[in-house]
Amino acid sequence: MNTLVFDIETVPDTDGARRLLDLGNELTDGEVAELMFQRRRQATGGSDFLRHHLHRVVAISVVLRDGADTLKVRSLGEPGDDEATLIDQFFRGIDHYHPTLVSWNGGGFDLPVLHYRGLLHGIQAPSYWDTGDQYSEHRFNNYLGRFHWRHTDLMDALAGYQPRAGAPLDEIATLMGFPGKMGMDGSKVWPAFQGGDIDGIRAYCETDVLNTWLVYLGFQHFTGQLDDAMLAQEQERLATLLAEDGRPHLREFLDAWRGEG
DSSP states (O other), rough: OOEEEEEEEEEEOOHHHHHHHHTTTTSSSHHHHHHHHHHHHHHHHHEEEEEEEEGEEEEEEEEOOOOOEEEEEEESSSSOOOHHHHHHHHHHHHHHOOEEEEEEEEIIIIIHHHHHHHHHHHOOOHHHHSSSSOOGGGGOSSSOOOTTSSEEEHHHHHHHTTTGGGHHHHHHHEEEEEEOOOSSOOGGHHHHHHHHOHHHHHHHHHHHHHHHHHHHHHHHHHSSSOOOOHHHHHHHHHHHHHHOOOOHHHHHHHHHHOOOO
16 A cells, blocks of 8 residues: 655735735735734634635645655655646645555645645546545545545544644654654744745655654554564665755754754
8 A cells, every 4th residue: 555644835825815805916925914814813813823725835745655665755846836736746646646645634734725725726636535436445445534544644543533632743753752843833934935945845844744754653553553673664764765865854854863963
């Protein structure tokens, strides 16, 4: 079975807000975003976290572990690609690999965002949405069933599907001895995007999926899918990939994991 760990990074959809609020083009993106945050704070009594459909996807990063013992970590598309291209590549990957999807809070955030944004861009994702009409095995194990394993939302599963028991990926990864956040977090994505640092956003997203992959390996061990030797082998496979890849942020992740940073 192929496994695809994924994470997205988003910024405010300022173009969408201009249409919804009939703002025209007089305000800058930064001013529109601040207006969006202000309206959200008023609606929630303090939180400026935007509703799912008002997020624009600027990065999708994945760890792919396929049945041929291949392990890859990458961000989809190129730094200059638009949102539609990134989302289309994500769902095309599902059509091609038919993987088990793995996320941290993907059911609560990432996938609903991808649903709304994919709809807006006219993207097709037949394998993702199939619940047994195309593949009979999806009737009882599909991407949409909260208690199915075809999409394993680690945060949801580990919390026993109790919203009050959810935990941040950064804290769980750190408690397990993995690097956790490294220099950037979600609150810094919008300022980084405004500053043109899309490469930094993509690198941050990749470290998030690496943390998720390592937690998932621990989860597989916890549930009996990996024994001690298999877990060590998969962790070493990742360490080798990070050492040989050559990209600085992956080397920094490896050093932090090994306690050498």
